[in-house]
Amino acid sequence: MNLKIVAVLVAAVCTASGCATTPGDADDGPSGARECVSQSRISSFEALDPSRMLIHGPGQKEAYLAELGAGCAGMDRRSTISFVDGDRNGSICGLGNDSVAFKDGPRIASCSIRSMIKLTAAAREQIEVDYGLTKAPKETSTADSK
Numbered sequence: 064m065n066l067k068i069v070a071v072l073v074a075a076v077c078t079a080s081g082c083a084t085t086p087g088d089a090d091d092g093p094s095g096a097r098e099c100v101s102q103s104r105i106s107s108f109e110a111l112d113p114s115r116m117l118i119h120g121p122g123q124k125e126a127y128l129a130e131l132g133a134g135c136a137g138m139d140r141r142s143t144i145s146f147v148d149g150d151r152n153g154s155i156c157g158l159g160n161d162s163v164a165f166k167d168g169p170r171i172a173s174c175s176i177r178s179m180i181k182l183t184a185a186a187r188e189q190i191e192v193d194y195g196l197t198k199a200p201k202e203t204s205t206a207d208s209k
Contacts, residue, residue, distance in 0.1 A: 096180040099156035100127055102148055110138050111194050116163065117187075118155070118179070126187040127179050129157060134174035137167035147173060155179075 100120050107119045113135045118127040131138075138144070142165040149160040157179030164173040182190070191197040 096130075096178040097157045098127055098179045098181045099154040099158075100125070100179075102146060102153055102155050105146065105155065108144060109194075109196060110140050110142055110144060110165075111190070113138050116144075117190060117194075117196075126182045128182055128186075128190065129163075129179045130177045131163060132159070132175040132177045134172055135163065135165070137172055138163070138165050138174075142166065149175075 100118060104121050105118055106121055106123055109117045111117055114131050116129040116131060118129055119125065120127070145164045146155050147162045147164050148155060149162060155161045155176065157176055159175050159177055162173045162175045164171055166172075188197070
């Protein structure tokens with residue numbers, strides 16, 4: 064998986080959606096992305112790698128890319144994952160207050176959600192292809208066959 068592609072997608076989504084930063088946000092992940100999703104509206108999720116997670120909203124119509132802090136090195140696609148609403152506001156946000164907990168061998172490990180951005184349909188599809196969650200769409204040939 065090419066991490067440059069993910070970085071470009073994150074930058075493109077933030078540019079399109081107007082992610083804002085404030086002083087002190089330098090460690091908040093890509094462009095200080097601070098989207099939230101109601102914990103009760105999370106329909107599914109997929110650990111992409113130890114530092115990224117794809118979170119789906121209701122009916123999988125919405126998708127969010129969460130960037131995770133240190134501590135998730137043992138997490139993979141087979142991990143059983145739980146969201147921890149650290150500030151108890153009912154939402155999982157990319158503010159650093161909420162986290163992901165998972166079983167790492169005999170212990171329960173956790174890491175904070177550093178940032179979270181809502182993905183466009185195109186960005187979501189590209190991430191799913193890049194991480195092998197779906198197959199790339201077949202390209203059609205425009206060449207004339209005579």
